[in-house]
Amino acid sequence: MSGLELKNVIKRYGATQVIHGVDLDIEHGEFCVFVGPSGCGKSTLLRMVAGLEETSEGHISIGGRDVTRLDPAERGVAMVFQTYALYPHMTVAENMGFGLKMTGHPKAEIEAKVAEASRVLKLDDYLARKPKALSGGQRQRVAIGRAIVRGPEVFLFDEPLSNLDAELRVEMRVEIARLHQEIGATMIYVTHDQVEAMTLADKIVVLRAGRIEQVGRPLDLYNDPDNRFVAGFIGSPAMNFFEGRASGGTITIDGLGGVQVAAPSSLGGDGPVTVGLRPNHVRLADGDSHVVELSEQLGGVSYHYLTAPGGGRMIVEAHDQQAPRPGSRTGLAFDASDALFFDAKTEARLR
Template sequence: MSELQLSDVRKSYGGFEVIKGVDLDIRSGEFVVFVGPSGCGKSTLLRMIAGLEDITSGDLTIDDVLMNDVDPSKRGIAMVFQSYALYPHMTVRENMGFALRFAGVPKAEIEKRVSEAAGILELGPLLDRKPKQLSGGQRQRVAIGRAIVRHPKIFLFDEPLSNLDAELRVHMRIEIARLHKQLAATIIYVTHDQVEAMTLADKIVVMRGGVVEQVGSPLDLYDDPANLFVAGFIGSPKMNFLKGVIEAADGRTYARLPDYGDARIPVNARAAPETRVTIGIRPEHFNDQGSASLDLTIDMLEHLGGETFAYARHGNGELVVIETKNGRGLKAGERIAARFDPACALVFDADGKRLR
């Protein structure tokens, strides 16, 4: 169990700054996910925590001990990479115990730790197999087992499921969530997949361009994004964004949507008239009882059994994604009044900042 703090941590390569002043507190036992698009700096930040990248400036502490210049092997951290990196000539048992043998741990203790980890990961029947005899999911479990036997303070996962097919990724997400609960471990996990982040994390750190955009629980980020980037990144299908102009009438504030027949919807946001804004509406917030509506024509229907996603637009405007439970009666080319509750709409200014 361990607490970790990052204080104004920065990383530069020559004159190019990759990590631009990250402040973050990770509590003991938390499952924290770094998420963001490729190149946002999430893997670099993870490698700095591991000691595989130097910290240009700022402080990294674990349990109040400064770790900036501590050797990676002495930080009490174990890392699981995207690549399984198993030794092909060794058995599962030998792969899992290799780091302990290298560190001079007694043979009996190695056997004990390997057996414990194999039990946790249900690898017992596979201990005498070679990696080539294992599936991708089994190899990843061996890589995780290799980390568990070291009894680390903190587990680091760098996109560990990227090489697996869709079904195996779902299964391994369940396995990793179960592992976290069983070990009560502190886990820092990097992914570009926001579905992984939403399903695994206690706390999500959304990054872009070396900067932390927002930190919070999965549902806090989903329901209350701080800016346009977080709103669009968290959620699948992504939030719909409609261009609007603020108007005032009858003591109320409205957003007029020029690309949607000048539809006017009431908004709860402080903004002066004529301010250009973006209105965000999630696909599931469309429903027949909503007081606001958009006149749209359906381009395509995506039937998924229990739900349907309608892709519709007004004239030649941007596509709007609508989630509906009543999609079986809809047809492509059909005109619809897509209703929604305006209280669910979020408002963002021209710089992408949330207006409240």
């Protein structure tokens, strides 16, 4: 079994600590995505799993085997980088089989494994080509094929699609999802793009400043975030946040013109509260409380950017093709059950 376990993993560069006691279990065959803003530590954590960064404290186990101090080649992992790192003078087949050739595997075995990886990745027509004759998406598939040929216990992907254009990114997301379904291997994927995380992952790990904020299935994080950071990071467009005031079991949402809703049972007392509403949970209505700044009409969906009475900005998602004029005024409506509440100081979710 090739599950992965991190126990109190810490990374320091001199006196600076960048990974702070991470504990994580990834089951055999899971597709786990590390996601977070730039500098959150997701690539550092992935490189620690790969053995490319030394683990300062804690333990890393793969398939029940402690690999914390092992060299990268002994860990049973294969890594796909942002850059393809293909040898330009070699054919696709030679690139894919080069690692096995260097470790002394028989030629027949190499050819069989390259042929199987080529079948999975639909590269049969390109095996005799050199990288310069391939598109960006095809080169990335070759890099993935090189990892498959090694037969690792765990696949590691470090932002593999960031160099591709938008259309190819979508195509490769589908290819990677299909690959995971076909080979059933444990995969860890790093990205700053929460759309990639939502569409690919069985499990998402949301990181901030070297700490795990929340771990869970994509829709669990979307529907039930533990804090304001996760609520704002997961979901596109991002969640709208408003200042509110709790008093006597009622929250007055100042950023929505003083609308009042019932306070959650976990609220400890009166005081400031942050209220969150996703753009698809708010709708335009009669009234003049908000000023329309801009409308983006994308065909099947539109996004309206509004200015709230207190000066805050918000986004409303709509699925009709009627757009209010910029500068006009509109009211808003929402169901109170869709609102999420957060402690204004700690940013923890109030349920």
